[in-house]
Every structure is written in C-alpha cells, then in structure tokens.
Amino acid sequence: MADFLQQVVSGLASGAIFASLALALVLIYRATDVVNFAQGEMATFSTYIAWSLMNHGISYWPAFVLTLVLSFLGGAAIERTLIRPVEHRPEIAIVIVTIGLLIALNGLTGWIWGAEVKAFDSPFPNDTWEIGNVAISQQDVGTLVVTLLTVAALWAFFRFTTLGLVMRAVANDQAASRLVGVRVGWMLALGWGLAAVLGAIAGMMAAPVLFLDPTMMLVVLIYAFAAAVLGGIDSPIGAVVGGLTLGVIINLLGAYVDFVGSELRLPTALVVLLAVLLIRPQGLFGHAVVRRV
C-alpha cells in the first residue's frame, strides 16, 4: 500500500510535467490551430538558458523568473516571424515549419552548449517526507505544487483579466475578433509566449530528474501529446487532467505490470494516443477533432 501511494505521487509529479507541456500545446492549438512539434525543443532551450544563468552565479528563483521572461519573448518572436507568414497555408506547411524548428533548435542547443549531459539544480531538497511508512519525495511534491500554481495562475488570467478575455475571444473566432477591433496577430504572439513559459516551467521541473541534454524533452513531448489528445486537444482542463492521469497510469503500469516494465512505458502512452485518436478523437473534454478535412 505504501509503495502504491509512492508510485501514485511520483506518477502525479511526472504527470504534472506532462500536463505543463500538454497545456502549452493546447494553448497554441486553441489560439492558432497549430500543433507545435517544436514545443519540447523550445522547452529544452529555455532550460538551458536557465542553466546558463545559474552557471553565471544567478541564484535559482531569479534565474527561474528571468528564464520565463526570456521564454515568453522568444515564443512570441517565433510566432511573429515563423508562424504568421504560413498561417493561411495548408496544414502540412505549418507542420513542416514546426518540424524544421524542432530540428534547428535541437542542433542549436547542442551547438551552443554541447551534447554532454549536465546536472540541473533543483530548488527542492533531495529528501523525502515520511508519512507513516510512505516516503514521498520532496522533489515530486515541489513539482506538483509549482505546476498547480502555474495552472491556477493561468486560469485566473483567462477568467478574470481583460487580456485573458480577449485571448479567449480570439481562440473562439478570429474573424469576429477583428471586427471588434482586436489586433489578432499580437494576441496569437501572446499565446505562443505563454505557451513557451509553460514549456520552460515543464523543462525546469524535469531537468533535475531527467538531467539536461539536448534531447531531454523529446520523450516528454510525446507523453505531452498523448496527454493533450487524451484530454482533448482544445481543452486546457483536459490537458491538466490528461497529463496527471497519464502520469499515474504509466507509473502504475510500469511498476505493477511485468509486461510493461520500464521499456514499454513510452509505447503504452502511444497506444493511448492512438486509441484516443481512433476511438474518441475529441478526447475526454474536448470539442474539436484534431482533423481538418
């Protein structure tokens, strides 16, 4: 039983990372109708920036915040320069552009920082809390708390601020937004900026555990895709629920089902992805189908 709870908690923690990245994917999909294959690489890049800042003597939380700011600007810049020109082109063109971005960022990361694995500091002590005979990692709890705070802040932003309202309107109907005077282009850039921030948080939470190297988020991206599709590619709640659920399921399956073991975790997530796409494309909470006929 104790072991089960530990697995659940650590599943929730990895699920929180999936949820963050999945939320980023959903944000961009809702705003610009694009599935950003480069979301993971953008997150990795942000994490490396954080690493550099800390390497230059800046302490954790200031570096964290600065990284978020820079990631926001980077995400917005990418939308304005790379995505906006191909907005109206067929889907495959946009997919190719995000794939090109994936390839380029992956190379850029290795070029600037090298491919050797690096250690990444965590703000949370590498210790456990003992509750009864259950040992819960503080890193896991910290990750969960940070993610949930971020999700809450994002929710509040969209629900209570004017800017959030405008972004929701743009996600609902771009043409109608223009007719009431909204500069849609800037709202889309804002969406990409926020998504980049989410990705950066996911990366910085993952790095202490996964260790930092240029391919760190490639696998997380796949889990995030599975989570986003499971929850519903256009549902933010879905992304969070999907991420947490997937994290727990994967962890439990890996721990208790021999056939799955540790090697088939990823294919399991992919089976989930495929199953959802085929059986219930709108996921648990979504409305839109990830399909343009």
Added chain:
Amino acid sequence: MARWLPIAIKAVILAGSVVLIAVLPRYMGEFRLSQFTFVALYFIALLGLNILTGYNGQISLAQGAFMGIGGYVSALLILGRPGLELYQLDPPGWLPLGDGMTPVFTIPIAGLVTGVIGVLFGIPALRLAGVSLALATFAMAVSMPTLAKRFESVTGGGGGIGLTLPETPFGWDISTRHWLYYEAWVTAGIMFLLAWLMVRGRLGRAWRSLRDGEVAAISSGVSPALYKTLAFGVSSFYAGVAGALLVIEVSFINPDTFPVSLSILLLASAVIGGLGSLGGVIFGALILEFLPVYSQDPPLISADFSTQAPSVVFGALLIAIVFVLPGGFAGLFRRLGLTITKLASRAGQARTRPAPSPSDS
C-alpha cells in the same frame, strides 16, 4: 519546336544520370562509394514517402520506422534460423525463416512484408487526417525502437544482429562495396521506373484527386479506402526495400539504426526535394546523406540528431523552403525549365516570323 524540348531535356538528364552513376565508382574510394549507396537507398525511401505525402497528401512521420521493419525482415532472412541460433536468438516457430538467404533476394521480400504491414496501418489511418495522422505516425516511429528492444527473441534486442558482408556475385572483379553500390542503384532505377509508371497513370491521378479534394474525388468514383491504403502500402514497400538495402550495406541492425530522427529527416528531405514531383527526390536524398546531420558512418548509436551546426542549417533550410520555395528543388527546376522553354520558343518564333515588308502598314 518548343513542345518536345522539355522531354528532350529530361531524356538527356536521365541518360546523363545513368552514365554518371555507372561511371562514378571509378573515381572514388570505398567510403565515398558507401555514401552514394546511401543516397540510392534514401532515394528509394523518399520516392515512397513522396508518393504517400506528396501525391496522396497523407503526412507520414513513420517512413524510417517502416524502413526498420524491412531492415529486420531482411536481416532475419539473411541469417536464417541457424544464423540466429548463433546469436542465441530463438524466434517463434511460426516465422517462416529458412536457412539463410542471399541478401539480394531478401530485398523484394522485405519490401512486400513491409508493404503489407503498411496496408494494415493504412486502414485505421483512414480515420485520421492532417495533424492527427502526423501524430499517429510520429507515435509509431518513436515506439519502433522501443518495441524492437523489447522483443529480443526476434530482434536481438539492444545488441542487435550483425551480418557478414555479402560476396560479389558472378565472380566479378569488383569490391563488395562496389557491388553493393550497383545493387542499390539498379534497385533505385527499377523503383524509380515503377514510381513513374504508377504516378503518371490511373493510380497517380486517383491519389492526387484524393489529395486535392476528397469529396470531389469520391463523387467522381475514386474510393478513398482503396487508394489511400494502397498509398500506404506502396510507400511502405519502398521503405522496406530501402531498409533492407541499408542493413545489407552496414551489415548490422539494432533498434537504434532506425530512430525517430530518421523519420523526421526523411519527411524534411522529401519537402526539400519537392513534394508531389519525382524530379526533386534525388536532391532530397543527396542532402540527407551529405548534410552530416544523420551520419551512418560509424553506425548510429545514439537516437538523436547530430548536435552540430548542420542541424541548424537543415532546419533553417526546411523552413526557408516552405517560405520561399514551396515546391522544393523540384519546383525550382520546373520554374527554370519553364523559363528555358519560354525563351526557346520565343527565339523559335522570332526566326520563323516573316520580316515585315515595306508595303505593310
């Protein structure tokens, strides 16, 4: 005059290429030769991908995974049960492995097996389109290496399967690398011819009509189920052939020989070469081999992109192509060809037009 000019130019280019390919080995060492062998097999894989994604509009990020299937089929057939025993591998009894086969004969078999699997994949894929198909194929490409590692009794797991280099047949006095080069390019030529015939005929028309508007295609009697799964089957067949050639060339296969980065770069190269046209595929293959992002030598061990500047160039090139040259290299040459034809016909007209006589007003 202008009408046969494009055909004449194409014929000349084709003939020239054949001569070039035949003669090239004399001027290069073994390493270069191997690189050009890779160009040939990438060429084949890209032909298949172009048919699926370019002509039929189904985005696939799994071409590398299908190559992997072909590679494993070929490797298992070449070794045969006795060979596999040496590896302490004990594949299930129902697999029709013989006693070992000459590599060259495994190529079409690998192609066919992969093609059938492709058709099987194509059936559920009918329900997906655009981005969801890209995601599904991406999922497949990522899970292949993991599955290969998992089912060790068949695939040799992480350690992989090694093969001995085949011997040059017919007692020819050329090195094995030389022979493999010819093997690859002759295969490429056959596959190209096949692709050309398919694409210019009814198949090609059906594929393209489905790409350009499924509703309209259905109303003119084209069955999406038939032609779309067929497209998957054909492109997987090509991938299987390419995978077999790759395994024969490097004499080795393990789960990381065909990582997800290969699938991604194949799609990227197909775009750079030019989707929807066979003429540019060779450029995609050349770029894929010579832009050292995905180097085969030494055999790929780590399943990620080479982390060097070339990745940045590759990615930037891909984005630039989408922005500036959506037709890729093929589009570029088509435009050049049109310009030349236009200039030539104008010159021809000028010559045949009668000079104005003084009595004309």
Added chain:
Amino acid sequence: MPLLELRDVRARYGPITALHGVSLTVDEGEVVALLGANGAGKTTTLRAVCGMVRTAGQISFGGRSITGRSPENVARLGVAHVPEGRGLFTELTVWENIRMGAVMRGGQKALRENTERILSYFPWMQQRRDQHAGTLSGGEQQMLALVRALVSNPKLLLLDEPSLGLAPTITRELFAIVKRLNEEEGLTVLVVEQNAAIALETAQRAYVLEVGKVAVAGDSDELKRHEGVRKSYLGY
C-alpha cells in the same frame, strides 16, 4: 460631407470579381439600405468597407480614406460591423460578448456610459448575462450581436442580412429597434437585406445592387411606389 463614401469600388475573391464599380454614400444620421438578389454583391460591399476582401477604388469614412485598411483598424475608427451569421463569440457569455464590443473601442468608460442605455432596448438581456452566447436562440443572438456592436457608440453601424434565419415577428422587432435607435440617438446605419420590404420601411434611402454594380438608387418612398422597380429588383 457624407460619413461613408464609396467611389467606383471593385472587389474580388481571388480570381472572381464580385464588385464591378460600386458607388454610394451614407450621410450621418441616415439609415441606408443595400438591396438586391443573392450574389449581387451586397455582403461583399460591407466586407470591402471593412477591408475583408481585396479592394480597388475609393472608400472614405469621415473624410479619411480607409481603402484596404485591416478590419481591426476600421473597427477602431468607429465602424461596427455585424456580419452575416452574427459573428458572436459562442464560447463566451452574453456579458463577455458585450464587453468584447467595447474592449478595444472605449474600454471600461464606454461600457459604463453606454451599456445601460442600450440594454434598455433589450430588457431581457440583463437577466441572461451569464448565459453562453451559443445557447441563445437565433433572434436573441442577432440582438446580442447588435448590442455588442452598439456598446462602443459607433459612428457607423453595418448590418449584414439581420433577418437571415429569423421568424418574421422577430425580424420586425429587430428593425423596429434599429429605427428607434436611428430616430432617438441618431445612429447611422447601412443595412444589407434580402427582405426589401422591411428594409424600405426602416431606411430613408436605398441602393439596389445587381451583378456587382448599383442598378437603382433613391428614396425609400420612391422605390416603394415604383412598381417596375419593385417587381424587377425587389421581388414584391
């Protein structure tokens, strides 16, 4: 000087030309109707004003040229366009839709000054503030779209086929409100309508478009009385 003036405006959707030289004016305080059969170019004319299609020719608003300006810029200049299909934010609530009407054009101040006044024309809307706009009936949606357009106190209201999909009683109610707004508040309106009868009741002047050009123009009374015009162009 007219508030809105179109001079020889041509517009196309890709290779298809929809307007072949439309000229019209709308003065401040007027209601002008744009009539004609399906495909005559009425909606395209409104879209041209808002910069939603490729346009050539001269469009001026309040004396300034707005030809080819983006829709969001035209909106900020004080043009409120209620498109065909209403263009509501179906995922947002009634109140959020109304807020969006003013958020880029006057903001909180406009909301404070105008909301109560405009909602007095639509008393039922107050109670339904938190309902999702997508769940409203057709007529209610049309009225919400109107409120959203008006809350920014626009200089010009463009209405595209407001009667589309609505029962005759609701249509009459809607046009009655538009007429009141024009009479009581001096609202300037350019309304595109298939239902020529009701449009001519509300508007002072009308233009009839045919195949992308103005075929007939005049006061509503004239057009109503002229039987030839009515039969050929207005269908009644």
